Amino acid sequence: MSTICSVTEEKALEINKFDFTYASADEPSLKQVTMPIAKNSITALIGPSGCGKSTLLRSINRMHDLYPGNKYEGEIMYNGRNILDEKEDLISLRVNIGMIFQKPTAFPMSIYDNVAYGLRLQGMRNKTELGDRVEKALKDAAIWKEVRDRLKHDANGLSGGQQQRLCIARAIAVEPEILLFDEPTSALDPISTQGIEELVTELKDKVSIVIVTHNMQQAARVSDYTGFMYLGELIELGKTEELFVTPKERLTEEYITGKFG
Amino acid sequence: MTHIIDKIFANATRLIAIIVLLITAWIFTVLFQESLLSMQTFGLDFVTESKWAPNLEKFGAFAAIMGSVISTFLAMVLAVPIAIGVAIFLSEIAHAKLKAPVGVSIELLAAIPSVIYGMWGLFYFVPIIRDIFGGIGIGMLTAGIVLAIMILPFMAAVTRDAMNTTPDILKESAYALGGTKWDVIKDIVIPYSKAGIIGALILALGRAIGETMAVTFVMGNVHKVSFDLTQPATSIPVTLANEFTEADTKLYFSSLFELALILLVISFTIISIAKFYFLRRTRRA
Amino acid sequence: MTAIQKRVIINGIVMVLSTLSAVIGLGFLFWILFILVSNGIEAMNWDIFLFEGAPPGYAESGLKQALVGQLIIVGAATVIGVPLGILAGTYLSEYGQRSKLAETIRDVSDIMMSAPSIVVGSFVYAVMVIPMGHFSALAGIVALTIIMLPIILRTTDDMLHLVPTTLREAAFALGAPKYKVVLQIVYRGAKAGILTGVMLGVARVAGETAPLLFTSFNDNYMSTDLFAPMASLTVTMYNYATSPYADWQRLGWAAAFILSMFILGLNIIGRLILLNKKGK
Numbered sequence: 001m002s003t004i005c006s007v008t009e010e011k012a013l014e015i016n017k018f019d020f021t022y023a024s025a026d027e028p029s030l031k032q033v034t035m036p037i038a039k040n041s042i043t044a045l046i047g048p049s050g051c052g053k054s055t056l057l058r059s060i061n062r063m064h065d066l067y068p069g070n071k072y073e074g075e076i077m078y079n080g081r082n083i084l085d086e087k088e089d090l091i092s093l094r095v096n097i098g099m100i101f102q103k104p105t106a107f108p109m110s111i112y113d114n115v116a117y118g119l120r121l122q123g124m125r126n127k128t129e130l131g132d133r134v135e136k137a138l139k140d141a142a143i144w145k146e147v148r149d150r151l152k153h154d155a156n157g158l159s160g161g162q163q164q165r166l167c168i169a170r171a172i173a174v175e176p177e178i179l180l181f182d183e184p185t186s187a188l189d190p191i192s193t194q195g196i197e198e199l200v201t202e203l204k205d206k207v208s209i210v211i212v213t214h215n216m217q218q219a220a221r222v223s224d225y226t227g228f229m230y231l232g233e234l235i236e237l238g239k240t241e242e243l244f245v246t247p248k249e250r251l252t253e254e255y256i257t258g259k260f261g
Numbered sequence: 262m263t264h265i266i267d268k269i270f271a272n273a274t275r276l277i278a279i280i281v282l283l284i285t286a287w288i289f290t291v292l293f294q295e296s297l298l299s300m301q302t303f304g305l306d307f308v309t310e311s312k313w314a315p316n317l318e319k320f321g322a323f324a325a326i327m328g329s330v331i332s333t334f335l336a337m338v339l340a341v342p343i344a345i346g347v348a349i350f351l352s353e354i355a356h357a358k359l360k361a362p363v364g365v366s367i368e369l370l371a372a373i374p375s376v377i378y379g380m381w382g383l384f385y386f387v388p389i390i391r392d393i394f395g396g397i398g399i400g401m402l403t404a405g406i407v408l409a410i411m412i413l414p415f416m417a418a419v420t421r422d423a424m425n426t427t428p429d430i431l432k433e434s435a436y437a438l439g440g441t442k443w444d445v446i447k448d449i450v451i452p453y454s455k456a457g458i459i460g461a462l463i464l465a466l467g468r469a470i471g472e473t474m475a476v477t478f479v480m481g482n483v484h485k486v487s488f489d490l491t492q493p494a495t496s497i498p499v500t501l502a503n504e505f506t507e508a509d510t511k512l513y514f515s516s517l518f519e520l521a522l523i524l525l526v527i528s529f530t531i532i533s534i535a536k537f538y539f540l541r542r543t544r545r546a
Numbered sequence: 547m548t549a550i551q552k553r554v555i556i557n558g559i560v561m562v563l564s565t566l567s568a569v570i571g572l573g574f575l576f577w578i579l580f581i582l583v584s585n586g587i588e589a590m591n592w593d594i595f596l597f598e599g600a601p602p603g604y605a606e607s608g609l610k611q612a613l614v615g616q617l618i619i620v621g622a623a624t625v626i627g628v629p630l631g632i633l634a635g636t637y638l639s640e641y642g643q644r645s646k647l648a649e650t651i652r653d654v655s656d657i658m659m660s661a662p663s664i665v666v667g668s669f670v671y672a673v674m675v676i677p678m679g680h681f682s683a684l685a686g687i688v689a690l691t692i693i694m695l696p697i698i699l700r701t702t703d704d705m706l707h708l709v710p711t712t713l714r715e716a717a718f719a720l721g722a723p724k725y726k727v728v729l730q731i732v733y734r735g736a737k738a739g740i741l742t743g744v745m746l747g748v749a750r751v752a753g754e755t756a757p758l759l760f761t762s763f764n765d766n767y768m769s770t771d772l773f774a775p776m777a778s779l780t781v782t783m784y785n786y787a788t789s790p791y792a793d794w795q796r797l798g799w800a801a802a803f804i805l806s807m808f809i810l811g812l813n814i815i816g817r818l819i820l821l822n823k824k825g826k
Contacts, residue, residue, distance in 0.1 A: 023357075061437060068356050091439045091550055099437035101430050108452040117448065118438040123549020167434065174438065263723040270725035274637035277630050278651050281699060284692055285654050288669045295672050346567025354561055355568075363572065365817070370575045372746075372813045373582075374753025376780050377802050380787045381578045384795075410574050417571065439550075441557035464660060471662025473756035474780075478788065498664050498756065505671065505760040521668040525661065532660045536653065 003248040004034060005238045007225070012178055012208035013037040013060065016075040018084075020052075020059055023069025029055050031232045032074075037178075037225075042200065042209040044223035044240065046216055048260065051229040053212045057180050060210065061097040062090050078178075095122065098171035098207075099180040103187045104163030106155035111147050114155045114166055118174040133173055140206075141169035142199055161192025168199060172207070179203065181211040185218070197222050216256060220244050228252045289525070296519035298512060307519060313484035313500075315508070320516035324484040326523065328401065328496035332480070333470045335405025335490070340413050340469075341462060347413070348420035348458075353446055364421065371414035379478035382407035387479055394491045397481075402490040404476040404499075411475040416465040423457030424450050460539030467531035471524060473498035497524045586803020589796045594804075599766050599782070602791035609801055611768045612782035616805075618770065619683055619762055619778055620752045623690035627751075628744050630691075631698025638699070639706035640728050652703065655696035666692050667757035675761060683769075683776035686762025690751045697750060701743025702736075709735035738823035745816035749809045755780035779805045 015037070020030040030052045037043050045053040055064075062083065064070040072084045083093055095118070107114050115134045116124075124130055134151075138144040143165040147158070155166060164184060171179060181200065185193040200209060200222050213219050219226050220240060227237040228251070236243060236252045247253040254260060299307060303320060310321025351364050386407060391398030427450045435445045451458065481493025482503045495503075497520050508514045597608035634651070642648025666689050674685040709732050717727040733740070763775040764785055779801045786798035 063433060063437065066433065066436060068358075091441065091554065093439075094437055095439035099434070101434055101437075103430055105428075105431050105434035107431065107435065107449055109448075117435075121439055121444060121549070121553065123552070170438065263726075267723045267725050270728070271637075271641050274633045274641060275647075278634035278637040278642065278648075278699070280630070281634060281651055281658070281695055282654055284695070285658060287673075288665070291669055291672045292665070343567045343571045346564040347571045349560075349564045350568035354564060363568070366572070367575075369810055369813055370579070372749060372753075372809055373578075373806055374755065374780065374809065376753065376755040376783060377582060377806060378578065380783065380798065380802055381581055383787065385577075385581055410578070413571050414575060441553050443557040443560040444553060446560075467660050471660075471664070473662065473664045474784070477784075498662060501664050501668060502756060502759055505668065506763070518668060518672065521665050525665045528660070528662050528665075529657055532657045536656050 002234055003236045003238070004036075004234070005225075005242070007036040007038045009038040009041060011036050012039040012078075013210075014075075014077040015056075016077065018056075018059070018072070018074035018076060020055055020064070020073075021071040022055075022064075023067065023071075028073075029232050030059070033234045035227060035234050035237055037208060037210060039208050040204055040206075041224040042204050042211060042222055043225040043227065044219035045210065045212045045227050045229060046214075046219050046255075047229035047235075048255070049214065052232040053227075053229050054182055055232075056229070057099075057182055057210060057212045060178070060180055061094050061099055062088070063099070065090060095174055096176050097178045097180065098174065098176035100164070100167055100171055100182065100184045102183045104160055104167055106158065106163045106166055109155065110152045111155045111158070111166060112151040115170050115173050118170060122174065134169075137169040137173035138166075140172055140203070141165045142195070142202075143169060159192070161188050161195055164188060164192065164196055165199065168196075168203075172203065176207060178208045178210070181209065181213075183212055183214055186214065193218075216244075228255060230255070289522075292518055292522040292525060296515055296522050298515035299519040302512060303516075307516070308523070311484065311486050315504075315510075315513050318510065318512055320512070322497070322500075322516070322520055322523065324486050325495050325497045325500045325520060327486050328480070328494045328499070329470055329524070329527075331490075332401055332404045332408055332476060332494075332496050333466065335401070336408035336412060336469050337462075337466055339406060339409035340416055340465070343409075344413055344416035344420055344462075344465075345458075347417040348424055349446055351417070351421045352424040353442055353450065364418075367414045367421075368418050371418055374474070375411050375472055376474035378407055378411040378475040382410075382475070383478040390491070396491045397493065398491075399479055399481045400490065400492050401480070401487075401494040404480040404494070404496070405490070407475050407479055408469055408472060411472065412465050412469045415468065416462065419461035419464060420458055423454045423461050426457060427453045456539045460535045463531060463535035463539065467528050467535060470531065471498060471528045473502050477502045497521075582799075582802055582806055585796075585799035586806075589800035590803065594797070594800050598768050599777075599786075599794075599797065602789075602793050607793065607797065609779070609782065609797060609804070611765060612777040612779045612801060613804070614768060614770065615683070615762070615765070615777040616752070616779040618772075619686045619690060619758070619776060620748065622683075622687045622772075623694055623751060624744075624748050626687070627691040627694035628698055628747070631695050631747070632702045632740065632744075634695070634699045635702025636706065636728060638703040640724075640732065652700070655700050658696040659700065662756075663689075663693055663754050664756035664759075667759060667761055670757070670761045678773070681761065681763035681775040683762045683772045683774065686758045686776065686778065687772070689757040689761045690754060693754060693757060694747050694751045697747040698744060701747065702740055705736040705739030705743060706732055708739060738819050742816040742820045745812045745819075749812035749816070752812075753780065753805065753809055755784055759784070 015033055015035040018033040019028045021028040047053050058064055075082045076084055112134055115137050116130050119133055185196050223240045226240045226243045228235045230251055236249045244256055307322055309323055311323035312319055312321045387398035387403055390403045432445050432449055435449045477499050480499045482495045482499050483493040484495055505517055508517055594608040597606045598611045600607035638648045670685050670689040675681055713731055713735055714727055717731045758778050758781050764781045765775045765777045769776050783798045783801040786794040
């Protein structure tokens with residue numbers, strides 16, 4: 001059984017009866033997941049490791065297609081179309097749905113080129129336009145002040161927290177509608193973590209956010225909606241303040257009170 | 262008692278390990294001593310003269326050195342693009358079901374003795390070259406191509422290994438921004454593994470220049486510098502393989518030893534550059 | 547045409563080119579393999595194992611002398627090279643570790659592994675063949691041992707390095723002396739890896755021709771005298787293949803086939819041992 005709250009806002013995504021099976025597995029790793037994702041809000045996904053929260057996140061930008069043999073079933077509706085359709089243009093899809101990973105993934109190039117990368121992929125060549133967009137993205141990612149004097153330096157010279165904010169800048173530079181965060185602070189120290197959390201909260205005016213986290217407090221701090229997943233199923237989706245205070249499902253309650261996990 | 266055994270064991274292993282250094286040093290020393298006569302007789306002319314006339318006691322290694330350089334260059338020009346293509350195919354394009362079998366067969370082919378590549382070249386490739394370009398089919402061009410084919414599996418395998426060091430998460434980040442496979446390869450994989458790829462290619466170059474058997478069959482052993490690549494030619498290893506058992510005078514032997522020394526120094530330098538300049542980073546952590 | 551369309555097209559072109567180069571490369575290599583196997587199988591018969599090489603035209607002609615010589619030369623090089631290589635590798639991993647001496651030995655071995663093998667042949671010619679006054683199996687054995695040593699040394703070093711430190715510490719904590727820890731714990735932990743390394747090392751030297759050309763030289767008749775020239779599969783193959791006689795060339799292909807199957811077999815078994823270990 002599962003309890004899915006209704007989402008009153010406009011929806012960024014609607015996941016319907018979604019199954020996902022890895023190439024190497026017989027059993028689906030995600031079973032009949034149905035979940036609305038609200039626009040310009042933050043939806044957190046929590047659950048014990050192996051529950052399928054990252055798998056679900058990586059389905060939304062079809063990351064699983066990089067490895068042959070993985071199978072999707074059901075629907076993920078986005079802008080009126082099912083993005084699981086075979087005809088879906090994955091390149092445009094990924095431009096519109098960005099992603100931030102567990103570890104900072106600064107590319108082996110300069111800070112400037114990292115942020116400009118996605119823009120250049122879309123064919124932007126104009127130097128002033130590129131410069132403006134890079135600056136704006138770095139400002140939005142709250143890292144402009146730290147890097148403006150060394151834009152031509154190798155991005156790998158930045159600290160872990162700075163690199164992660166650089167990756168966020170890189171992702172928002174192409175102005176996506178949705179941003180997916182896959183445990184973005186798991187490799188960071190507490191202070192950098194706080195910085196990223198503040199940044200995520202500020203970003204929701206511009207984009208819809210789905211964040212996977214292993215840290216319940218983080219979900220409680222940043223998100224508007226929280227989904228609790230267990231063994232490949234979405235057990236409960238609720239407004240964050242309600243889910244953590246008055247969970248509707250017994251499993252959710254046991255998980256957030258620390259009875260398992 | 263155990264202390265004594267412990268000491269003996271430790272020192273025995275060290276002694277044996279040091280032997281490897283000693284042998285290497287000994288090889289250099291012996292080759293140098295044996296080449297002294299030739300060095301004193303010909304001086305620098307040895308490397309600039311191309312006249313190699315055992316009956317006149319006149320030895321100039323220019324043709325052999327140029328032969329080594331040209332055949333290796335030819336082999337690299339042909340093998341590098343294909344090896345990189347194969348490496349890209351294996352690390353980024355091939356379906357998971359193809360990756361392992363194709364990768365392993367490339368590695369197994371790298372283990373096939375080079376003498377077999379030479380034999381194949383002599384019986385099956387020489388006639389093709391002869392039909393296309395005329396002449397006898399034996400010569401620089403054939404040697405370069407056979408050398409390229411022989412070095413290809415090794416080159417492709419080490420290049421692939423270098424490319425495979427790129428973390429998946431880095432590649433995924435580029436895909437997540439809407440990159441195509443080629444975007445990811447040229448902007449992420451190649452820049453990330455650049456040092457490893459260059460090191461791999463230079464290492465293959467070091468192997469190619471010292472390769473004997475793949476080229477001995479198809480080179481011709483003629484000491485002449487010719488711009489016509491279809492003409493028979495020679496290289497340092499080919500000269501050594503063909504003439505060591507024929508040499509009859511002290512000076513002839515000494516000249517051959519000097520050739521061996523030159524080859525050793527050249528390949529030692531190339532391999533050192535590959536190892537220490539480019540591959541240092543990827544060595545054991 | 548939009549930027550994305552352009553990228554998709556370029557991507558398609560590169561994918562085709564890269565796949566094509568894989569097809570070309572593999573095509574050549576499988577062509578060689580096919581030639582080797584088809585000529586080899588055609589040339590195989592029992593006579594190969596029963597008779598020595600006879601002059602062209604004689605019916606009862608084989609590779610007995612080369613097979614026996616190959617076994618003696620490669621076998622002796624293995625018997626000498628493997629224990630020395632393992633002990634030297636043990637020094638690097640267990641004693642020298644990151645010391646300057648150990649690092650130097652590692653670097654020099656790395657280079658020697660890729661150095662031209664014909665140079666080793668000329669070295670052995672100078673220090674053995676000239677003083678003895680003639681070619682000998684022993685000189686061939688020494689040449690192959692010198693080539694094998696750095697290979698075994700480096701794989702042993704790497705394989706011992708993979709044994710977890712905690713395993714060593716646990717043994718030390720029980721009061722075991724270091725040599726016992728190495729012999730009884732570390733070697734046991736690295737057994738599969740070392741065995742694979744040895745097999746790949748043997749496979750590598752078994753295919754060497756150049757260093758034997760003027761050390762063990764060749765002999766058309768059976769010989770087990772280490773102080774006399776001795777045939778090997780590789781040198782015999784070279785001599786027969788470059789001869790103008792069809793039946794000698796046929797023997798050359800048979801030698802090539804037997805040698806390749808031996809080397810591929812060692813490589814495959816070596817890989818399976820490691821794979822099996824990983825699977826556990």
